[in-house]
Every structure is written in C-alpha cells, then in structure tokens.
Amino acid sequence: MLFGHGDDHYNSQKEVKINFSSNVWHGADLRTLREHLNGKFCELTRYPEPDASSLKRLLARCYEVEVDNLVVTNGSITAFYLLAQTWKGAKSAIAVPSFAEYEDACRLYGHEVCFFPTSCDLSALSLKGQDFCWICNPNNPDGKLIHREELLTLIEANRQTVFVIDQAYVAFTTEELLKPSDIFNHPNLILIQSISKEHNIPGLRIGYLIASPEKVEQINRYIIPWSVNAIAVEAGKYILTHPEQYILPICEWRRETIELIDRLNELGNLEALPTSVTFFLARLKKGTAAALKQYLWDHHGLLIRDASNFRSLNETYIRISAQTAAENRVLVEAVREWFRRF
Structure with missing residues (x-):
C-alpha cells in the first residue's frame, strides 16, 4: 500500500500546522542528535556497514541478547517484507484492523491469508494449520493492548505457529509488554521494534527484529547489503548510548490523550474509543472521515488520519494521535466547527 498510510504530510500543498495523523512522539528534542549527525557527515562519503553490524552489537548489549538474534532493517516495515519473503507461500493469520x-x-x-478480529477471545482462537500469526501490540489503529501473560499463553499454546509481534509502539504505554529475552523460551516468537516512533525520526527508517538464531540465519539470506544507511546507523547508536536525553513523558502524554478523548466525546457527533496508548480511533456519527480530513486540512491546517482503508473499518473512522494540550484544544474546536455545518 505505497500511498495508503496516514501521515501524508509529503502530499500537502500547504503548511500542515499540527499533525495528528502520525503516531510519533511529537515532543522529542532532536538538537543534540542533529549536532551529532552534522559531525558525522563524512560518513556519506563511504559505504556503510553491509548489515549495520555496529548498531546490531549495541542493540544486543542493550537487550541482553546475542548478535545472532538480531536483524537491523530499513524501518520496521522492511522486516515484515523480509519475513514474508523468507517463508513465501506460508499460511498467515492476521489480526484486524491493523x-x-x-x-x-x-x-x-504468495501467503494464504486469513483474518481474525483484534477484539476476539484469544483463549478461544484457533491457529491450527497457520504457519504465522501477525499481531501489532499495542495495536495500530485502535490502541488495543494484549497483556504480556495473555500473549505468552497464546504463543505457548500454539507452538506450531510462528508469532510475529510488532511492538513499534512499546514506548507508548505504561503496560509491560514482551521482552527481547522472551525469544529464548519461545522459539516461535519474532519481535519487531522501531527506534523511529518514540524519537520522532521516522524519516531515518530504523527498525529491527529479534528472533532465534535459526530464524535469523534464514532471514539473512534475503537481506540486501547496505540496506540501512550510514546516517541511520549513527543516529541509532547515538540514541542508544544517550538514553537520558530521550525520556518520553508517557504518563503526561497518556493523560492528555484521555482528556482529548473526553473532549471529543462531549461534542456528541462522534465516539472516540478507549485506548491503551496515545493514539485512538473515533467513529463519526455524521459525515465521513475523508470529508472531515479535507475540511481540517483546508480550513485549519490540521492533519488527521482517514482510517477507512483499514480492513474491517468503514468511511466513518478516523485515527488521531494526541499532541500538546493546547494543540488538542485547537482540534476539538475545529471539529466542533465542522459539525455545525450539518
């Protein structure tokens, strides 16, 4: 889906004043990272490491896993395609909407694909005959979360199925999620994570997967050399070695998210749904997501996500990522203004 994602800021013909469509930490202070990368400009004059090995070693130390458990990718999305390619023709069950x-x-x-709802009872979920099960946790777009023990129970009960768990939003919740070390007791687990989301650098494309050495060996057969650029590698290394500079105030952001949900629900013409993270779905009771998105963009310079192209959702769904308290109030008033048109 090359042009189907929410943050189409690149497609704007005018300034986007506030971006509610992109699920990244809006408050990241990137000044020291910018200074560091300016000093690494000379890295552009030579080829990067073929497999981002220095970043891989650092990730292994940080997560107390082995280098052979890691594959660094050009954004977490590349990991999905690598997995599908490595086991082409497999049978895959995918939680939706996602x-x-x-x-x-x-x-x-060439996978044979089937779907199950994110709201289903996992204890009753049948994965017999499925080679892979793909789950985003916390889930995009609705922010639903499967608790760690519940997910481990599901993985343990279905050892014949490989679970691909996308934890790109692991930093956006206060709940305990799966740990990289969980792969040691669950060889049918592949964890995928991203450096981009919580540090507000999605343009650099830095992701990685953690799996058993046997699976990593198979995946590495399909890795394209130099697929992660030198600046991305340097950015990832700097972030991992300076964690004190990137403390995400998740409790405060969650409070602002809950307040935004409450204010939107007070409007009466939409239902903003509960979430475990800092973005959420809302269902319009009047109008369409496409019309509201266009209005907010044209009249206020605000960008939201039209969520109608998520499987199992329709034209009434939008996704919103909470911003600052002041910016959230701007959105509420703009949406209120749009509803007055009906």
Whole structure:
C-alpha cells in the first residue's frame, strides 16, 4: 500500500500546522542528535556497514541478547517484507484492523491469508494449520493492548505457529509488554521494534527484529547489503548510548490523550474509543472521515488520519494521535466547527 498510510504530510500543498495523523512522539528534542549527525557527515562519503553490524552489537548489549538474534532493517516495515519473503507461500493469520503492510507483504510473497478480529477471545482462537500469526501490540489503529501473560499463553499454546509481534509502539504505554529475552523460551516468537516512533525520526527508517538464531540465519539470506544507511546507523547508536536525553513523558502524554478523548466525546457527533496508548480511533456519527480530513486540512491546517482503508473499518473512522494540550484544544474546536455545518 505505497500511498495508503496516514501521515501524508509529503502530499500537502500547504503548511500542515499540527499533525495528528502520525503516531510519533511529537515532543522529542532532536538538537543534540542533529549536532551529532552534522559531525558525522563524512560518513556519506563511504559505504556503510553491509548489515549495520555496529548498531546490531549495541542493540544486543542493550537487550541482553546475542548478535545472532538480531536483524537491523530499513524501518520496521522492511522486516515484515523480509519475513514474508523468507517463508513465501506460508499460511498467515492476521489480526484486524491493523497495519495494512502485514497483509500486503504476505500477499506479495504468495501467503494464504486469513483474518481474525483484534477484539476476539484469544483463549478461544484457533491457529491450527497457520504457519504465522501477525499481531501489532499495542495495536495500530485502535490502541488495543494484549497483556504480556495473555500473549505468552497464546504463543505457548500454539507452538506450531510462528508469532510475529510488532511492538513499534512499546514506548507508548505504561503496560509491560514482551521482552527481547522472551525469544529464548519461545522459539516461535519474532519481535519487531522501531527506534523511529518514540524519537520522532521516522524519516531515518530504523527498525529491527529479534528472533532465534535459526530464524535469523534464514532471514539473512534475503537481506540486501547496505540496506540501512550510514546516517541511520549513527543516529541509532547515538540514541542508544544517550538514553537520558530521550525520556518520553508517557504518563503526561497518556493523560492528555484521555482528556482529548473526553473532549471529543462531549461534542456528541462522534465516539472516540478507549485506548491503551496515545493514539485512538473515533467513529463519526455524521459525515465521513475523508470529508472531515479535507475540511481540517483546508480550513485549519490540521492533519488527521482517514482510517477507512483499514480492513474491517468503514468511511466513518478516523485515527488521531494526541499532541500538546493546547494543540488538542485547537482540534476539538475545529471539529466542533465542522459539525455545525450539518
């Protein structure tokens, strides 16, 4: 889905004043990272490491896993396509609504795909005959979360199925999620994570997967050399070695998210749904997501996510990522103004 994602800021013909469509930490202070990368400009004059090995070693130390458990990728999305390619023609079950690239990657490489709702009772979920199960946790776009023990129980009960768990939003919740060390007791687990989201650098494309050495060896057969650029590698290394500079105030952001949900629900013409993270779905009771998105963009310079192209959702769904308290109030008033048109 090359042009189907929410943050189409690149497509704007005018300034986007506030971006509610992109699920990244809006308050990241990137000044020291910018200074560091300016000093690494000379890295552009030579080839990067073929497999981002220095970043891989650092990730292994940080997560107390082995280098052979890691694959660094050009954004977490590349990991999805690598997995689908490595086991092309497999049978895959995908939780929906969720990130469309799981399905797109699977179909590109001939997987037989089936779906199950994110709201289903996992204890009753049948994965017999499924080679892979793809789950985003916390989930995009609805922010639903499967608790760690519940997910481990599901993985343990279905050892014949490989679970691809996308934890790109692990930093956006206060709940305990799966740990990289969980792969040691669960060889049918592949964890995918991202450096981009919580540090507000999605343009650099830095992701990685953690799996058993046997699976990593198979995946590495399909890695394209130099697929992670030198500046991305340097950025990842700087962030991992300076964690004190990147403390995400998740409790405060969650409070602002809950307040935004409450204010939107007070409008009466939409239902903003509960979430475990800092973004959420809302269902319009009047109008369409496309019309509201266009209005906010044209009249206020605000960008939201039209969520109608998520499988199992329709034209009434939008996704919003909370920003600052003041910016959230701007959105509420703009949406209120739009509803007055009916």
